[in-house]
Amino acid sequence: MPLELLTVACLSDNYAFLLHDAATGRTALVDAPEAAPIRAALDAHGWTLSDILLTHHHDDHVAGLAELRDGARVIGAAADAHRLPPLDLAVAPGDPLEVLGERVEVIDVPGHTVGHMAFHFPGSRMAFTADSLMAMGCGRLFEGTPEQMWDSLRKLRDLPGQTLICSGHEYTETNARFALTIEPDNAALRDRAAAIARARAEGHPTVPSRLSEERATNPFLRADAPELQRAMGFDGQDAAKVFAEIRGRKDRF
16 A cells, blocks of 8 residues: 655745555654654644655755654665764665665665765655756756766656656746746647646645656756757757756756
8 A cells, every 4th residue: 555645845945755654653754854844744643753764965854853853763875974964774775775664765866966865665656856856857966967967867767657756845837937948849848837837826836746747848857858959959969968058057047
C-alpha cells in the first residue's frame, strides 16, 4: 500500500513533505525548513516522527530540524555530513535504505550543491528532489557545474514517468513563464503554464508534479530534445552546453 503524502508549506515558498504509514502509524519527514508548520501538521493528524531525511545542507531545508528531531532517526548524505546537522544514519548512493518499511533509492544529484541527494520511494512512486529537479525548473548552480546538474537531471528523468516529483519550492509559475521563452511553440507547455497560472491565482500549490509532465514541459529536462534545440537555434549541440545556456538565461530572467 503506498505511503500517504502530505505537503507542508514552510517559510515564504518552501515545501516539506510528511510520509505516513497507516499500517504501523510511523511518519517520516523530508527536509525541515521551519518547525512550526510541520509540528502543526503532525499534531493535526496525531502523527509522531520516526525518520527525517535531509536532501542538502542549505538552511532553508534544515533550520527546523533541532526542534523536530526528538528521537527521530535523521538521515543524510555521508559526503556532506560535515555541514549537515548531526546524522544518525549517513548514506551514500546505492546504499541499502528502508524508511517506513519501504525500500528507498539514494540518488546522488550534485549541481545545486555538490552534496545534494534525492530519495526515490519506488513502491509509493514518489521522488524527493528538493532543489535539483523542480516543478518546471531546476535549482541554481551554487556549487556544481552545468555538466554535473545535467547528469543529475538525466538520472531523475530516467525514473518511471508516473513518479511524483516532490520538490522544494513554489517557483512553478515563474519557471513556466521562463520556459515559454525557450520553447514557445510547445503545446503541452502552453497548456501547463495556463493551468499553473489558474492554480496559483486560486491559491493552490503546484508541487508535487508528475515526472511525465516534467519530461514534456520542463526545459531543463529537454536540453537534448531536437525540437527544443531547434527553437533555441542550437541544433545538434552537446546537451550539457544547451543546458548551460538555458540555466544562464534563467539566471538572468
